Amino acid sequence: MPGRKILSTGAGKCNLSNTNITAGHYHGGTPSFAARVLKALPPGKVLDFFGELGLLLSAEPNGRIFPRSMKASDVVNVLVNRLKEKGAEMRLLTCAQSVKKKLSGFEITVRQVPPKWDKKAAPGPLRTLTADAVILAAGGPAYPQIGGSALGLDLARALGHAVKNPRPVMTPLKIKEKTVRELDGIRLEAVLSVYAGGRLMGSERGELLFTDYGVSGPPALSLCRAAVAALETSTVTCRIDLFPDHSRETLFSLLAKRRDAGPKRPWRNFLCGLAEERTVNLLSSALKIEPAAPAGSVKDPLLAGFAGLLKDWRLEVAGSLGFEDAMAAAGGVDTAEIRPETFESKLAGKLFITGELLDIDGDCGGYNLHFAWISGLLAGTAAAKQKGLRC
Ligand SMILES: Cc1cc2nc3c(=O)[nH]c(=O)nc-3n(C[C@H](O)[C@H](O)[C@H](O)COP(=O)(O)OP(=O)(O)OC[C@H]3O[C@@H](n4cnc5c(N)ncnc54)[C@H](O)[C@@H]3O)c2cc1C
Incomplete structure (x- = not known):
């Protein structure tokens, strides 16, 4: 299905951008690359693009931007609707096996692949397509369960691009x-x-x-x-720090007040309403506090030790964890070989490489999707202009 990975982003809500998109939130081999990309297409323009597609957005106080509906499927739907309106042809379950640069344009071999749920279906025959321009947008190896794959890196390598060793990032x-x-x-x-x-x-x-x-x-x-x-x-x-809004001293006074107000209450119930019981039990056992002991038996030094654990555990x-649980892949196609204003390859004209395939990855908070959009918009616009199309 189109946009499979988008559907799983932001726990199904799609954290598609951030109010604070700056070059400092991106990492990769060529430090100036992100700054040049953001100059070519400022963040507001990406949000305008979604506005034009009809998607209402909403920003959280921490800067993370989501669709107002909090549904990743709405993001996919507005994009697919635009493709349909423009008459774009989508070939689903079609895997690009090779991309070759010819004297004029490109030759691409593709194969229809069976859906994962149909164990009996066989892959289709190899077919050849030709194209004036190619945008390689095959992502990286993170989260193979939903389409992550290193195939795009192989295609880029075969076209002469240097690839920096991919590594899982944003993993637990x-x-x-x-x-x-x-x-x-x-x-x-x-x-x-x-x-x-x-x-x-x-x-x-x-x-x-x-x-x-x-x-x-x-x-x-x-x-x-x-x-x-x-x-x-x-x-x-x-x-x-499990109590970031309390200093160690105020937390200790709060605990001491509670203890003195109910010294006979069992320790295990003592923090009810302040911290989850399983957390209390685990930290208490580290200090050898018996869960059934009366709270009053925990004297000030031990109580201070407990407050210390809550603040600095x-x-x-x-x-x-590896690629199976990584939200993104660091490493990828060397950005020194890519024009930041258009994402066109410096090695092969009319070849564009975008998104996570490149050796650039963003912080957690909507930065990776923002980069996928920005690179897609710049590459798509440049490819269409070269063909004399208006967009
Ligand atoms: C679980 C999860 C949650 C995430 N949440 C967020 C979030 O909330 N915010 C955020 O900013 N980022 C998030 N990310 C990261 C973000 O999804 C990616 O960085 C982004 O999707 C990369 O976009 P892309 O277009 O480069 O690649 P992808 O979205 O990976 O798309 C590439 C597509 O190309 C296909 N493909 C690969 N090889 C071939 C081939 N040879 N032929 C044909 N097709 C091919 C792949 O199957 C895939 O469908 C999340 C990632 C994961 C895994």
Whole structure:
């Protein structure tokens, strides 16, 4: 189906852009590339494009932009409707096997592939297409379950392009301490900070999700790049602040007040309404506090230690999950070989390479989709202009 990956973005809501699109949110081998792209097509123009397609947008206070309906399917629908209006032909389940530059134009071999659900269907025969221009928009190897593939990188290599080693980014973090499994499924607002050898590598506030292997959610996905890079040379620690709006002192006073108001209440119920019971139990066991003990038996030094854990809970990072769970791939076609104003290849005229295929990836928060749109718009417009078409 068209736009399969878009349907899964932003947990089905499609975080399609951000109010703060700047070059600093992009990473890749050629640092000036993103700045030149954003100069060629400022972020507002991409939002105007969606406005023209009829999509109403809404920005969250943290800058993330979604369709107002919060439905990724609306994003796909407005794009597909425009393709139909323009008379574009879509060939679904069609895999490009090779792209060759000819004296005039390109020759592309394609094969019809069976849908994943039809185990008995055989692939179709190879067919040859010709084209005046080609836009290679095959994405990267992240999330193969929904179409991610390294085939596009092979096509680019065969056309003479240098490809930087693809790496999974924006993946959840694996944690060494197996006890975090007990928190599987818990989501909470927290600040996650990553330290390598005692040095702060990055810090982000947002919804943290505990899983049976570690931590996920926007802060973990964002900090995974720094954590994984640092792991090559040192031990990496995740420090979690579960009460970012309280200082350690105010949190201790709050806990002490509660304890003194109900010293006979069992400790396990003590934080009811302040923190999730499974979290309380796990942190308490680290301090050897008995869940059934009366809250009053937890004296000030131990209570201060508990407040300290809630504010600065330290876990060791074991690594990240691979491409199967990565939202994007870093690495890809060397951007030094691509014109940032049009995304045309410097090696082969009328060949355009866009999106995640390129050695550029954005932070978590709508930056990757924004880059896919911007590169698609610039490449599509340039390809059409070369053919003398108006767009
Ligand atoms: C689960 C998930 C959630 C995400 N959420 C967000 C989000 O909320 N915001 C955000 O900004 N980014 C998000 N991303 C990242 C974002 O989706 C990608 O960066 C973006 O889709 C890349 O666009 P693209 O057009 O370059 O490639 P893709 O969207 O990957 O599209 C490439 C398409 O080409 C097809 N293809 C590959 N090889 C061939 C071939 N040889 N022949 C024919 N077709 C081929 C692929 O199957 C695929 O359908 C998310 C990614 C994932 C996996």
